Amino acid sequence: MANSALARSGSVKAASSNDAVVQVRDVCKNYGDIEALRGINLEFERGNLTTLLGPSGCGKTTLLKIIAGLVPATSGEIRVNGRAVTAPGPERAFVFQDFALMPWATVLRNIGFGLELKGVTAAERDRTARRYIEQVGLAGFEQKYPHELSGGMRQRVGIARAFAVNADVLLLDEPFSAVDEQNRRKFQEDLLRLVELEKKTFIFVTHSIEEAVYVSDRIVLLSPRPGRVSQIIDPMIDRTASPDDIRRDAVYLDVVEEIWQGLRQYAE
Amino acid sequence: MTLFGRRIPMMTSLIFWLLVWEIVGRLEVMFLIPPITSIVAAGLNLVQTASWQSASLITLRAFIYGMALAIVVGVPLGVLMGRVRVIDNIFGLWVNMFVSAPLSALVPILMILFGMGETTVVVTVFLFAVWIIVLDARAGVMQAPTSLIEMGRSYGASRWTIFTKIILLSALPEILAGIRIGLIRGVKGVVIGQILVSIIGYGELFELYSRSFDMERFWALTMLLFAAAMLLSAGVEHFEKRIEYYAGVR
Numbered sequence A: 001m002a003n004s005a006l007a008r009s010g011s012v013k014a015a016s017s018n019d020a021v022v023q024v025r026d027v028c029k030n031y032g033d034i035e036a037l038r039g040i041n042l043e044f045e046r047g048n049l050t051t052l053l054g055p056s057g058c059g060k061t062t063l064l065k066i067i068a069g070l071v072p073a074t075s076g077e078i079r080v081n082g083r084a085v086t087a088p089g090p091e092r093a094f095v096f097q098d099f100a101l102m103p104w105a106t107v108l109r110n111i112g113f114g115l116e117l118k119g120v121t122a123a124e125r126d127r128t129a130r131r132y133i134e135q136v137g138l139a140g141f142e143q144k145y146p147h148e149l150s151g152g153m154r155q156r157v158g159i160a161r162a163f164a165v166n167a168d169v170l171l172l173d174e175p176f177s178a179v180d181e182q183n184r185r186k187f188q189e190d191l192l193r194l195v196e197l198e199k200k201t202f203i204f205v206t207h208s209i210e211e212a213v214y215v216s217d218r219i220v221l222l223s224p225r226p227g228r229v230s231q232i233i234d235p236m237i238d239r240t241a242s243p244d245d246i247r248r249d250a251v252y253l254d255v256v257e258e259i260w261q262g263l264r265q266y267a268e
Numbered sequence B: 001m002t003l004f005g006r007r008i009p010m011m012t013s014l015i016f017w018l019l020v021w022e023i024v025g026r027l028e029v030m031f032l033i034p035p036i037t038s039i040v041a042a043g044l045n046l047v048q049t050a051s052w053q054s055a056s057l058i059t060l061r062a063f064i065y066g067m068a069l070a071i072v073v074g075v076p077l078g079v080l081m082g083r084v085r086v087i088d089n090i091f092g093l094w095v096n097m098f099v100s101a102p103l104s105a106l107v108p109i110l111m112i113l114f115g116m117g118e119t120t121v122v123v124t125v126f127l128f129a130v131w132i133i134v135l136d137a138r139a140g141v142m143q144a145p146t147s148l149i150e151m152g153r154s155y156g157a158s159r160w161t162i163f164t165k166i167i168l169l170s171a172l173p174e175i176l177a178g179i180r181i182g183l184i185r186g187v188k189g190v191v192i193g194q195i196l197v198s199i200i201g202y203g204e205l206f207e208l209y210s211r212s213f214d215m216e217r218f219w220a221l222t223m224l225l226f227a228a229a230m231l232l233s234a235g236v237e238h239f240e241k242r243i244e245y246y247a248g249v250r
């Protein structure tokens, strides 16, 4: 189905270990009797955006939280920059599906909260927070409270907070799922710009095949529970084209189709 | 102006019932119901008497002591119950039992324990107010969103920091709501306590007026109490509104 010259699918690419910022080795996760993840092996390279895609309940959030150190793996290990980790650390930042903003704090304080917890001085964290407020397009909203913002703006705060701590790895769990379609497209374009700008490692979870193909350097398809890596796809989209051209591009459409065929077996 | 639209009928209804009261009072149907105008006159006269002023002071003091105790004990206990399973198991049953128990029935026992004086009234206020404060603080702490706690953890907050900077602040609206309801129950407590002890504060005055059939003063005192309770509640509500930025999440 897919044009294999343009979109490579295959097993895990053997990355030289100095490129791999995050390594997931033989990770399994059981919640009591429920086997959520089985034998996950993945590597994530610097400057790349990898999307985890799969049917609902296949363990995408679980895998992301294991990498974040928020949920312990039942077996296997996570290495970040070569070191095994079991708890959250400053080299990883999480963007939450429900934004996880403190309702009693202003936009400025929310964005600076990661820095506040690190013990950065007020003046310093305000300066950093303001820079990212600018970058995510929230200038003028510094003193607003979360309930005064739209869903899309709230997630911009969540993203700015993650960027402000200057982590190497950004973990995003369906960050745009609560955002309407127009804003979602704008978001995707902004995300691509930030990936370009920040040279960080992004691990992204989404339900949308189009979104995955549009933003990802690599897409990991997970099978239904117990989640396993079923396929890895490198979309190889030419991102120099305009957003609208990309969405009409034959390669883009082929990859979307290929993933749809891959996921369809689970839907039936 | 919906507020304006709502206010007018409320005021008219109040005026209507006051008029009915006045007419019934003037007709002298029942000695229990004197005309409103003479109650107001009695009230104005009452607040200038030394006996009312000293009774008010005693009442206010018992109320403040009892409430302070209820808040100082209730909020930490509720917070602990919301966070520590063992403590919740130890106290949960008792708190739930007392929150809906007819506490007035306990006052005679309190009189035996604490004597016929102010201590009994303070303890009554405490017992009336504390349980709802405990329950609301507990509920607030337990409702702290998991994703906010995970957010704190993911940015490296210690357990203590998460507790002080996230959980307590998330619980603040519930804690305040508990205190507001506790205040109103505390007013009930102070009145019931004093009436049952009946030799101090407003209890003594109520006793005196009802024994001498001084209905004007009796009603004036009752209305003053109602007004005080409503003012208190409105005050806390105003404070709750000032932190309205919580409204967005709930």
Ligand SMILES: Nc1ncnc2c1ncn2[C@@H]1O[C@H](COP(=O)(O)OP(=O)(O)OP(=O)(O)O)[C@@H](O)[C@H]1O
Binding pocket: A031, A034, A036, A055, A056, A057, A058, A059, A060, A061, A062, A063, A225
């Ligand atoms: N805390 C938990 N306790 C028990 N089971 C859990 C827990 N968290 C997740 N699970 C189960 O593990 C499986 C994977 O859940 P997870 O949330 O990771 O899936 P997901 O791929 O993110 O799903 P979705 O696409 O709906 O967000 C699900 O079957 C879920 O019911």
Ligand SMILES: [Mg+2]
Binding pocket: A060, A061, A062
């Ligand atoms: Mg999920």
